[in-house]
Amino acid sequence: MDFIRRACISIWAKKGKSFLMLILLFVLCSLVFAGFAIQSATRASEDIARKKLGGDVTLTLDMDKLMKKMEKSNGNFEEIPPLTLKNIEKVKNLKAVADYQYIVDAFAGKVDKSPVKSDKKEDDNQAGGMTVAGSSDGKAKMPDFAMMGTNKTNSLATFKNSKEKIISGKPITNKDKGNLALIEKRFADQNKLKVGDTFQLKDLETNKSQKFTVHGIYENREISGSQKSPVDFMDPANKIYTTVDGAMPFSHNGSLASAKYSMTDPKLIDSFKKAAADVSSVDKDFYKWDANDAAYKTMMQPIQNVASFANIIVIITALAGGLILALLVLLSIRERRFEMGVLLSLGENKAKLIGQFLVEVILIGMIAFSAACLTSEAIGQTVTDQMLNKEVQQAKDEEANTPSGGMQMATVIGGEQDEKPKGEVIDKVDVHISQQDMVEVGGIGLLVVIIATLLPCLFIIRLQPKMILSKND
Secondary structure, three states: OHHHHHHHHHHHHOHHHHHHHHHHHHHHHHHHHHHHHHHHHHHHHHHHHHHHHOOEEEEEEOHHHHHHHHHHOOOOOOOOOOOOHHHHOOHHHOOOEEEEEEEEEEEEEEOOOOOOOOOOOOOOOOOOOOEOOOOOOOEOOOOOEEEEEEOOHHHOHHHHOOOEEEEEEOOOOOOOOOOEEEEEHHHHHHOOOOOOOEEEEEOOOOOOEEEEEEEEEEEEOOOOOOOOOOOHHHOHHHEEEEOHHHHHHHOHHHOOOEEEEEEOOHHHHHHHHHHHHHHOOOOOOOEEEEOOHHHHHHHHHHHHHHHHHHHHHHHHHHHHHHHHHHHHHHHHHHHOHHHHHHHHHOOOOHHHHHHHHHHHHHHHHHHHHHHHHHHHHHHHHHHHHHHHHHHHHHHHHHHHHOOOOOOOOOOOOOOOOOOOOOOOOOOOOOOOOOHHHHHHHHHHHHHHHHHHHHHHHHHHHOOOHHHHHHHHO
8 A cells, every 4th residue: 555655645746736626626625516506496396386386287278389380271260170078087096296277168049038238328239240160151149158067166266265265055076977067156046046946048059959957056246237247158157157067058069168187286287287197188289288387487597597507517627627637647747757767667557656746635635625515505605696686687578578469268157267377487596405406416526537538548558668768866
């Protein structure tokens, strides 16, 4: 082990070069540490963002693609293929699904019961000749009722936030089938309906009537009147909830409006979207699996940009640091040719000479690594804050300059007004150096040190003591 003792003596004797190598390795370890810490912070931020946005994935129309199709076809609207239960019947059985909800949007006309009248004013007749696709003469009366078919009313946002509350009867659940209806209290009072009574609704396209049984009565806190409801079917009192199969005959082409799936864990969203696309037969040109992706992108874009830049820093630092270290070792070997010639002439093994240089660099590297472990967290936090602030400001500037206009397709009434969490930009992350980071950085550092030392040391293998000493003379 004499070569280890010589390595220690050499480090102490050449303090200047040892200190220069120490600084180089310290910077190398610090930057790599910062890169790994930022990546860890990014992964933690992804989990936080998903939890804030919730673990719901909704299958719905892809409005961006529809608008692009309309632009290409000069406004000629292509027929949208219906979304049926048969298309997605296997999705609810996936392991990641904790709960699911189907939504059907539809409209109906009165038969034997009158809707609650809105206080219509001078524009009362402007929509009297509404054109309805599928009607025999191309025209039909304005709908009297807005319908929503669902398999679980208690999961609707309006019931969860108590804007609507059942005061009599039962909610609609997965077990309920057929023409069951939840009606609003004002509509029930006006028509003297109670739980168990029946009434009829008319499909506007086929003009066929169907009988519905009152399954429950709910109360809506929204005000009726012309300001809120210029026409009858838009009045909250005329919104009727029914089962999915009860609403299907009244919907356009018998299509679902959306299907929402709640995950057992928000982390499973990405894998669920892939699995759902595989087991369903949904037309990807018209529909998309959306997990509030726009809000998630808004939240994560700045920190992901910082993480991408950190990855580049790690790669460049490792390569540049390795090259500089190799150059320092090569210069050290050339300066110590006479020392190596003497040792070789005394019978020292070439492998031990290489080992001496390797031990020197590793010992200096251990000191640099220890110092970096103590300071890298503060350095990484400072670097991350500076970079993230710039990215956040850039994201805000882009958002301010982006026009908010554009076509927004929404259900007039009846469709669930789901209050999705808004994506606020993540502008602060806590950088921590974990044991896993230390292991990974230590491994990378050791690998760089070994390669950067061994490559120049190949020069030693071809050396002969006589040649070294004669050249020195």
